[in-house]
Amino acid sequence: MGSGGSKSASYNYKLTYFNARGRGEVARLCFAVAGVKYEDIRIEQADWPALKPKTPLGFLPVLNINGNELTQKLVIDRFLAGQFGLLGSSDLERSKIDEVMTTISDFTVDLSGTFFIQEEDAKATAVKNILDTKLPAMMAYIEKTMNENKTQSGYVVGGKLSVADLTVFNCLETLTNVSPTALDEYTRIRDLNTKIGIISSIAKYVASRPKTPI
Known part of the structure; x- marks a missing residue:
């Protein structure tokens, strides 16, 4: 199974997505498998109009790592997979x-x-x-x-x-x-x-x- 390495242990993760599985769920599964703590911020639809202008590209998910933001689902999934040993062996x-x-x-x-x-x-x-x-x-x-x-x-x-x-x-x-x-x-x-x-x-x-x- 994947596991969080020393680099990921030093990161403070915040994942922002809607209160749904959708495009945020693979990232959540990566965290679950790795056993790495993160803040799972679930946005309700009523709160989205106020938040949208504050996101990098106007959509979710957004992953915040020690104050640095990543957006685009596949970018986030690949990043976490690389951190947690879930990206293959070659x-x-x-x-x-x-x-x-x-x-x-x-x-x-x-x-x-x-x-x-x-x-x-x-x-x-x-x-x-x-x-x-x-x-x-x-x-x-x-x-x-x-x-x-x-x-x-x-x-x-x-x-x-x-x-x-x-x-x-x-x-x-x-x-x-x-x-x-x-x-x-x-x-x-x-x-x-x-x-x-x-x-x-x-x-x-x-x-x-x-x-x-x-």
Whole structure:
């Protein structure tokens, strides 16, 4: 498992994001796995207009490290993964992890967007379109990546837990909230999801965090 090193131990972390999993959750999972303390600042929608002009680019998440701010979800996730030993064991693994993070994040954004569609028929149509046209390719990509992992560790990339696994885990949670049976025919990916979910630090965090739809 990842662990916070001496550098990260000297950092004071503050993560600001909405009171949702969304684009802030992989960072929170990194903190949970590493066992590193941070301030989890959850913003309610009513408070966002006042905060927005004070953020670097007008959106969240924002990670504050000893007064220095990082924004952009993937930048934050990569930074924390590097700090906590969740970024693979070689340059090739790091590049593959980066590929997985980018690919899965694009799919998760599409999926999460369906939660904001108010009209039920339109929402159902959007969900069906994603499940029919985008999900099979995404599942095939994850399975292919795991099959090509020479360590056959059961993780997505390399022989140990990485931020790629946490990115997939977060995506699959959103997916199964949208469609509880979506993983039924994907045994290996379902097993990966279980493997990550029973890690004690992750299970403890998931059980204690606020319950949100996305």
